[in-house]
Amino acid sequence: MIIATNVTKKFSKLTALDNVSVSCNKGQAISLIGPNGSGKTTLIKCLLGMVVPDSGFITFNKKNIAHNWQYRSAIGYMPQIGRYPENMTIAQVLDMMKDIRKQKAVQLDEELIYLFKLDGMMNKRMGTLSGGTRQKVSASLAFLFDPEVLILDEPTAGLDPLSTEILKEKIRKEKQQGKLIMITSHILSDLDDIITEVIYMEEGRLKFHKSLSQLQLDTGEKTLSRAIAHVMQAGL
């Protein structure tokens, strides 16, 4: 579905991505893991077309994304830090996105808006929202257009335990419907019962891409966080 081949991206002298190749398919829930600065967000931004690789290429459903901007409408993206016009209300932000996507009339997935109880605060301005409520707006937007692919950058950061569970349940539900889900998170305990695969990066390089069950076998650890701690200590 999304294939990156030999993708390299430099920012001046720093190589943020070093010859990275990955293949991501329908029905997979992939956790993108690695130390701070290892290139996870840069890889996500390349997949989204927000950062253009210096070399290598990326295909979405076999078409090179460099010549096919349409593919972006198939992806719901929840950024690490959502930036919105501070003076706009939640309702105005949602309407603006619907206008941009021209999907006002089609079937929208507004489940998260209700589960997060955002419907009761539609007239609040973005600039007045708490960090967690902003995250809820970002999550609701990512799922709103019922996309085939969900890319979630630190989705549970800042969410309270109940909201975290609501979001995890939603992710699980979408995965069961055969969507491709990619998640970066440092809170690995949040991912144990969701993910099927792990992509592990270090210093811009892909160290491995394997199924969670294979990683558990290789490390002898049951939980994702212990397995990754094992990898970081011993190397694999």
Ligand SMILES: Nc1ncnc2c1ncn2[C@@H]1O[C@H](COP(=O)(O)OP(=O)(O)OP(=O)(O)O)[C@@H](O)[C@H]1O
């Ligand atoms: N626009 C940019 N200009 C210059 N350097 C950048 C830019 N974006 C990222 N970098 C650098 O590229 C490297 C990889 O950053 P990236 O944000 O992809 O890491 P990450 O794995 O997502 O980190 P974290 O876990 O902290 O979110 C870092 O050294 C970062 O400082």
